[in-house]
Amino acid sequence: MEQYRALVARLSGEEVLSSVERLEIPPLQDGDVRIRVSYSSVNFKDALAVSPRGNVVKRYPHVPGIDLAGTVAASKDARFREGDPVLVTGFGLGVSADGGYAEFAQVPADWVVPLPAGLAAQEAMAFGTAGFTAALSVLRLEEAGLAPGQGPVLVTGATGGVGSVAVSMLAGLGYEVAASSRKADAEAQAFLRGLGASELLPPEALRMPEGKAIARERWAGVVDPVGGPALRDVLGTVRYGGGVALSGFTGGADFAANVYPFILRGVRLLGIDSVLCPMPERLRVWERMAGDLKPAGLLDAIAREATLEELPGALRAILRGEMRGRVIVAIATA
Ligand SMILES: CCC(=O)SCCNC(=O)CCNC(=O)[C@H](O)C(C)(C)COP(=O)(O)OP(=O)(O)OC[C@H]1O[C@@H](n2cnc3c(N)ncnc32)[C@H](O)[C@@H]1OP(=O)(O)O
Numbered sequence: 001m002e003q004y005r006a007l008v009a010r011l012s013g014e015e016v017l018s019s020v021e022r023l024e025i026p027p028l029q030d031g032d033v034r035i036r037v038s039y040s041s042v043n044f045k046d047a048l049a050v051s052p053r054g055n056v057v058k059r060y061p062h063v064p065g066i067d068l069a070g071t072v073a074a075s076k077d078a079r080f081r082e083g084d085p086v087l088v089t090g091f092g093l094g095v096s097a098d099g100g101y102a103e104f105a106q107v108p109a110d111w112v113v114p115l116p117a118g119l120a121a122q123e124a125m126a127f128g129t130a131g132f133t134a135a136l137s138v139l140r141l142e143e144a145g146l147a148p149g150q151g152p153v154l155v156t157g158a159t160g161g162v163g164s165v166a167v168s169m170l171a172g173l174g175y176e177v178a179a180s181s182r183k184a185d186a187e188a189q190a191f192l193r194g195l196g197a198s199e200l201l202p203p204e205a206l207r208m209p210e211g212k213a214i215a216r217e218r219w220a221g222v223v224d225p226v227g228g229p230a231l232r233d234v235l236g237t238v239r240y241g242g243g244v245a246l247s248g249f250t251g252g253a254d255f256a257a258n259v260y261p262f263i264l265r266g267v268r269l270l271g272i273d274s275v276l277c278p279m280p281e282r283l284r285v286w287e288r289m290a291g292d293l294k295p296a297g298l299l300d301a302i303a304r305e306a307t308l309e310e311l312p313g314a315l316r317a318i319l320r321g322e323m324r325g326r327v328i329v330a331i332a333t334a
Pocket residue numbers: 044045048055056129274275
């Protein structure tokens with residue numbers, strides 16, 4: 001029986017411990033595709049998947065990794081053939097099913113996206129779920145009427161995965177980008193300027209004046225992977241008719257808001273879900289990511305590589321809010 005290397009997360013008392021192990025390739029079920037993984041990536045959700053109270057994974061041992069890119073090694077679905085370059089993000093990958101931190105993965109064909117022309121596997125994983133979420137946020141804002149020239153677009157959590165890709169995509173499309181980050185060091189500032197942000201703001205600068213229910217209009221649109229209580233202030237400063245694409249909760253899951261931005265300015269709160277995004281839209285988003293949404297410095301400026309062995313450290317760092325840009329995982333086949 002052929003073996004493959006994978007990062008395996010196991011419950012040990014109250015802790016989840018991860019290490020690289022050799023596993024046996026299971027038989028391929030009807031309707032499934034076996035993928036030889038070349039790259040994966042690191043997302044906030046991957047860190048939750050190896051956290052005992054992360055609420056993402058229900059059973060261990062488990063192979064995490066919500067993203068993968070590679071080639072089809074075997075297929076029991078007529079849509080895919082051996083050698084096809086493909087990618088998978090979301091659905092149950094790395095959550096209900098073993099994920100991309102492995103040399104091989106087996107998934108339902110319904111989860112598989114053909115790698116779009118113009119995108120290498122490495123680039124697809126420099127995007128990964130975070131980049132897909134940034135792209136979906138931009139698309140939803142465009143659908144709500146956002147266009148360059150309307151005023152600054154705010155990106156929160158701007159040095160993180162979703163945030164940094166969003167800054168880069170928006171700047172590339174010609175938007176004026178204001179980047180909000182807790183990281184005030186020179187390196188983080190240079191990183192954000194390099195991605196195309198023209199204004200840098202600490203989270204405190206987004207607060208509405210004390211006692212105000214709504215404040216001066218500032219943002220033509222907002223990409224918000226941070227969420228939490230600060231969302232009230234963000235909503236209160238969106239320009240007439242603008243949208244807020246809300247994707248994350250690094251700042252908290254709960255927020256209190258009032259009705260004024262919605263009923264006085266027609267502000268729209270746009271929920272962003274990358275996980276179950278239906279396949280026709282998923283394919284459209286990836287086409288845009290291989291085209292006009294692909295940042296010039298995707299691999300050089302935003303992403304850096306890690307090995308399977310380096311993953312536990314990278315997962316701890318993202319949970320502590322220390323991530324800058326994207327980490328792609330190079331999966332070497334033995
Ligand atoms: C890609 C980036 C990310 O997605 S990062 C987000 C990672 N977090 C998760 O996946 C959330 C995991 N779920 C949870 O933490 C809890 O279920 C939350 C959402 C807090 C709700 O808890 P609680 O109020 O106790 O309700 P519950 O667990 O009984 O669920 C209520 C209904 O909601 C559903 N639900 C749960 N999780 C998800 C999910 N990830 N996607 C879609 N639906 C979800 C449950 O299935 C349940 O619905 P039903 O009763 O089964 O119909």
